[in-house]
Amino acid sequence: MEKAEFEAQFDETVTKRLVQLGFNQNGRSLSFLNEHTTLTLFRLGGRMSRPGCISLLLCFRHSFLRDLEGYVTTTTPLNIFDYPYKFRPLKDRHLPLAYRPQNLNYEYERIRWEGVDKSVVLSALDRLSTNIKDHFFPWSQSISAKEAMSEIEKRGENAWCEGKWIEDYVSHVGLW
Numbered sequence: 001m002e003k004a005e006f007e008a009q010f011d012e013t014v015t016k017r018l019v020q021l022g023f024n025q026n027g028r029s030l031s032f033l034n035e036h037t038t039l040t041l042f043r044l045g046g047r048m049s050r051p052g053c054i055s056l057l058l059c060f061r062h063s064f065l066r067d068l069e070g071y072v073t074t075t076t077p078l079n080i081f082d083y084p085y086k087f088r089p090l091k092d093r094h095l096p097l098a099y100r101p102q103n104l105n106y107e108y109e110r111i112r113w114e115g116v117d118k119s120v121v122l123s124a125l126d127r128l129s130t131n132i133k134d135h136f137f138p139w140s141q142s143i144s145a146k147e148a149m150s151e152i153e154k155r156g157e158n159a160w161c162e163g164k165w166i167e168d169y170v171s172h173v174g175l176w
Helices: 003-021 118-142 145-155 160-173
Strands: 024-026 029-033 037-044 053-062 085-087 109-112
Touching: 003 024, 003 029, 003 118, 037 118, 053 118, 053 160, 109 118, 145 160
Parallel strands: none
Antiparallel strands: 024 029, 029 037, 037 053, 053 085, 053 109
């Protein structure tokens, strides 16, 4: 599969389906943002990129959390480290959706399109959009601030950003 064909298939199979859910395109990434939650499918570049494939990471945050600069923003944060929850949208589908500290490094996944049978690539893209639509998106709309705070408190590693997120959750749920 050539790059142009892959990009057209990505747009048809992933972008178009997620836009129907309310996602917006932000460069090569796709984000759902409302007053409560932000769910972003990042297409990674730089050291994460490899020729003939794309690298992906799905991130979730409650929208009232401050970013790393200390501000609550009304736009989609573009820094992966502004998101407490980080998922591999193909591999993590069968894991419990819970907080796992990934504050300095994070696991991501790749979809290879170069030199791979077209049916394999199309299947991966279909699974990607289906997993987000049927699994990750409903979860992101149902996890409460109180539940997220509890997960970060229990599973966290006392990272600076986790302390900031817990402060924001405490302020939001009124437990201070």
